[in-house]
Amino acid sequence: MERYVLRLFVAGQTQSSLQARHNLDRICADHLKGKCDITVTDIFEDSDLAEAPKVLATPTLIKEWPAPLRRIIGDLSDTQKVLAALSLIPPAPAT
Amino acid sequence: MPHSTTEKQSLEKLATGIPGYDELSHGGLPKGRTTLLGGTAGSGKTIFAVQFLVEGITRHNEGGVFVTFEESPEDIRKNVGGFGWDIAAWEKAGRWVFVDASPQPGDGTIVTGDFDLTALVTRIERAAKKIGAQRVSVDSLGALFTQIQDDALLRREMHRLSAALKDHGLTTVMTAERTKEYGDISRFGIEEFVADNVTILRNVLSEEKRRRTVEILKYRGSNHQEGEYPFTVLSERGLVALPLSAIQLKQKSSVVRVTSGNPELDAMCGGGFFRDSIILLSGATGTGKTLVTTQFIEGGAKKGERGLLFEFEESREQLFRNATGWGTDFERMEKEGMLKVVCEYPEVSSLESHLLRMKDLIDEFKPSRIAIDSLSALERVAPVKGFREFVISLTSFIKHQETVGLFTATTPTLVGGTSVTEAHISTLTDSIILLRYVELRGEMHRGLMVLKMRGSPHNKAIREFTIDGTGMHIGEPFRDVSGILAGNVHQVRPAGVIHGQL
Numbered sequence: 001m002e003r004y005v006l007r008l009f010v011a012g013q014t015q016s017s018l019q020a021r022h023n024l025d026r027i028c029a030d031h032l033k034g035k036c037d038i039t040v041t042d043i044f045e046d047s048d049l050a051e052a053p054k055v056l057a058t059p060t061l062i063k064e065w066p067a068p069l070r071r072i073i074g075d076l077s078d079t080q081k082v083l084a085a086l087s088l089i090p091p092a093p094a095t
Numbered sequence: 096m097p098h099s100t101t102e103k104q105s106l107e108k109l110a111t112g113i114p115g116y117d118e119l120s121h122g123g124l125p126k127g128r129t130t131l132l133g134g135t136a137g138s139g140k141t142i143f144a145v146q147f148l149v150e151g152i153t154r155h156n157e158g159g160v161f162v163t164f165e166e167s168p169e170d171i172r173k174n175v176g177g178f179g180w181d182i183a184a185w186e187k188a189g190r191w192v193f194v195d196a197s198p199q200p201g202d203g204t205i206v207t208g209d210f211d212l213t214a215l216v217t218r219i220e221r222a223a224k225k226i227g228a229q230r231v232s233v234d235s236l237g238a239l240f241t242q243i244q245d246d247a248l249l250r251r252e253m254h255r256l257s258a259a260l261k262d263h264g265l266t267t268v269m270t271a272e273r274t275k276e277y278g279d280i281s282r283f284g285i286e287e288f289v290a291d292n293v294t295i296l297r298n299v300l301s302e303e304k305r306r307r308t309v310e311i312l313k314y315r316g317s318n319h320q321e322g323e324y325p326f327t328v329l330s331e332r333g334l335v336a337l338p339l340s341a342i343q344l345k346q347k348s349s350v351v352r353v354t355s356g357n358p359e360l361d362a363m364c365g366g367g368f369f370r371d372s373i374i375l376l377s378g379a380t381g382t383g384k385t386l387v388t389t390q391f392i393e394g395g396a397k398k399g400e401r402g403l404l405f406e407f408e409e410s411r412e413q414l415f416r417n418a419t420g421w422g423t424d425f426e427r428m429e430k431e432g433m434l435k436v437v438c439e440y441p442e443v444s445s446l447e448s449h450l451l452r453m454k455d456l457i458d459e460f461k462p463s464r465i466a467i468d469s470l471s472a473l474e475r476v477a478p479v480k481g482f483r484e485f486v487i488s489l490t491s492f493i494k495h496q497e498t499v500g501l502f503t504a505t506t507p508t509l510v511g512g513t514s515v516t517e518a519h520i521s522t523l524t525d526s527i528i529l530l531r532y533v534e535l536r537g538e539m540h541r542g543l544m545v546l547k548m549r550g551s552p553h554n555k556a557i558r559e560f561t562i563d564g565t566g567m568h569i570g571e572p573f574r575d576v577s578g579i580l581a582g583n584v585h586q587v588r589p590a591g592v593i594h595g596q597l
Contacts, residue, residue, distance in 0.1 A: 011213035019208070043214045047221045056196050056215040057243065073243075074208035085205045 356394025
């Protein structure tokens, strides 16, 4: 399995930020066998890093590798949607 | 939200730099608050938003943050370059910062749980802090609502953003799309959180002509001009609003007389035209309107008064040839700086643009007398309401300059009749002179009458006049006939002699 390069933008210690970090760690361990480089950026500490990827929402997860680049917003609690966005499972059929 | 009435006195405002809008709003946008700018696609919202920041940077030393959800910063820099605004230079100088939130190609957003727009709010706050900004433009909310399809969340977050901007004392313009020119302020119900201040830009199709208007719908804590006012978009200047009725009643009137260029006509008017007055000259084609105009210009030039002639019906060559035929040398007058002739097709631009160009030329040339031949030609390019506003604005502007204005109007029928132009503007002019064809015993004669001369007695007879190589000659009143104005001339008994002399 390829190594995943993921960047997570959070806003300090808010509920959804903490939740997103927790969920991402879990998904990485359960579904990626730990093969992921995760960088967490707190926009309160370094908002400049949010400029180039044009981050609006927090939390935002950006899958930088493997291609294609994907942008996932929210606290990552909908695991099926996250896995589909990471191309780990086929996307859910539209209802 | 509690609002005390004492705010009325203390409300500070920031100029938008949009000529006219600052007059309509009595000073600009409310300081430290958010104003919602609604408009359909192509109504000029982005230009307004950019111009607001440009004004801050160029005239008030206030930095600006431009938040874009729609166009890329690159596109915006390029699109407003035509107005002479060099955003890249201001960015280098640390006066302008983009917060780029424009969508990226192939970037579908997937939502997997709770989120908010803290990142956006933080980026805007940091950008403002970095350059010490006072002004923020957000363009446009519609594009944000397309990017993130959760209206309730966005409303909440926009409310938070407005509050954050207010906390930092930032004065903000937020643009929002409208789907219709009349109806809801915006598509998204966002007026709920910035409802204190709402301005609408419109681009309406009226009588098959485009008409741009600006309206201040709400302005909490401040008086403002109500209703729709026309505006236009000019290269090198951006938006320019025309607050017509706001300026119309400040005219002074003069008792100074100036010559009409024709001694007999001067006598009929009781000693010439008033200096700050507007004279409407009405007549069918060929009755001599251009001749009266020519004499008006020449008469002024002989007394050292500079004339500005706007010609919308004839070409320059034709006009100069006609003048030469009556012994007037326009070419020499122009060389000597006593005259400026501007020939244009009415259709080359909108009435608003004509108006601004005319005002600019008047400011530049500073004439003592102005002639427009003809107003009827300009009427072709605007709906009725727009035309009337144009005349109001132009007449009040001319009167402010201590200038006399002669406007011609063409009547559609050869005998009798009034023109549409007259019907709309006769009350706005100080004097009305009619030129009419008169059919008498199988021959066409020409008649002239001073119908109205505000503030002065005048000769009320319909006098016959002739035109020859030396110009116009006003003779005796028509005798023993009646019904000239109605275009239905008939003999009356010779006993009823009409006195024509003053």
